[in-house]
Amino acid sequence: MATLTTYATGAVLLVVLAYVFFHLATFLKGYIRIRVMLSKFPTDAPSFIFGHLFDYPGPDDAGLAYQRRHITKFPKTSIMWMMNMPMLLVSHPTTVSVILKSSEPKGPFTYDLIRPWIGDGLLTSKGEKWYRNRRLLTPAFHFEILKSYVEIKNRCADLLVEKFLKAAETASSFRVISNVTMHSLDVILRCSMSYETDCQLPGNKHPYVKAVNILSAIMVQRFFQPWFHNDLIFSLTPSGRSFFKQCKYVHHVAETIIQKRQSHLTQDKLDAPEDGRCLDFLDILIRAKDQDGVGLTFREMRDEVDTFLFEGHDTTSSAISWALYSIAGHPDVQRRLQKEIDSVLDNRDNSDVTWEDLSRLPYLTMVIKEAMRLHAPVPFIQRVLTVDTELDGKIAPAGTLVNCVIYNIHHNPAVWPDSLKFDPDRFLPENVEKRQPYSFVPFSAGPRNCIGQNFAMDEIKIILARILHKVTVRIDPDHKVEKLESVVMRAKNDIRLLVSER
Structure with a gap:
């Protein structure tokens, strides 16, 4: 009996070893194939152990300068080795277009960090689920729906403009990002769920607002600490416990609102809600059905609401803040911009x-685009190749992590001469026509582009026009502005501007 047991144990061990050896061999074969194929792409000589890990100065102004030097040397593609992990960088319209025209899934190394918060919504989902939900959500961004949000965006703008006017009265330095972020959060909560938190009011302590602020702050910290990228390890830290606690609370609020809304909505045509409020994003999610008459599950609705909140909050506030910073540093641009805004808004009761005004501000649109080119609110996009893909005459193998570095594309000297100069005339129609497609991709491009880009542009136009119609902004010479590049382009210690009433 003992002999039989020994033989059985030996057989099990052999099977386990064979299984492990097979998968290890398969992994090594795939890894070697990727290394050999990627060796054809240009790169600086990497360290044997650390690769290019210590070549990169960090996610700050020095790191951005390093990136600009890198694309001068390698304008189309290059390989960066992060220890033993290769990353293919694409930084030119001809190469990034190949990636963005595809529906390749997002890279896990960045987007998995925010999954506990936003779940498997449009930003992170892939395959058939992404394709189906993208089609279901597209009606939520029809121009008739966007038109109805203009009133909400103006009411939210009232509060932020008042803060600028108070700063002008007191001649105090105005903290741009912190105040603009609350404005964008106010807009997105009202438009997505008709949820009012008074988050722009001084001293607001609404628990939902507090939770979102904590999540945003911890996300930045986690992004720069690779040893906390693993959820299990992260959950053992104080920051991790706080992060998952706030995720749970934010999910609870969204779920409660969805449940309440489901009990009041009928699953028929997209008519106005009976309570007189604006038709919001959640109304459309609940009523959406595919060709088989099947709608989104409760979890899918929650994930899309949380995704819309995340994507429409920090990214939009970044775009507005950096636009104000650029405008403040260029008085000639500001005067020309104010002249255009005054021609549209003067001699009115308010x-x-x-909605009609949004198309009457062409120079404002040019200024916003140039600010997004210069400062790239979303600095990079990651994708993972599922098939071998040709890029610049070389084959990138399936399984390759591709970094579409939007900041690099927007500063590529082969596309943008004198790329650090703020020049809105780059976006005059005759200049746009001369450039290659995919030269300017602040909202990504192709089938996986930002579904809410028109929503965001409307919000940015409204708040900038409202602010600059009332005040003039200037750079605070006593405050040094330094960039912090993460999932969103931020600034260390905020952006401070001086404000004067017009």
């Missing part, structure tokens, strides 16, 4: 920007 300063609201109407």
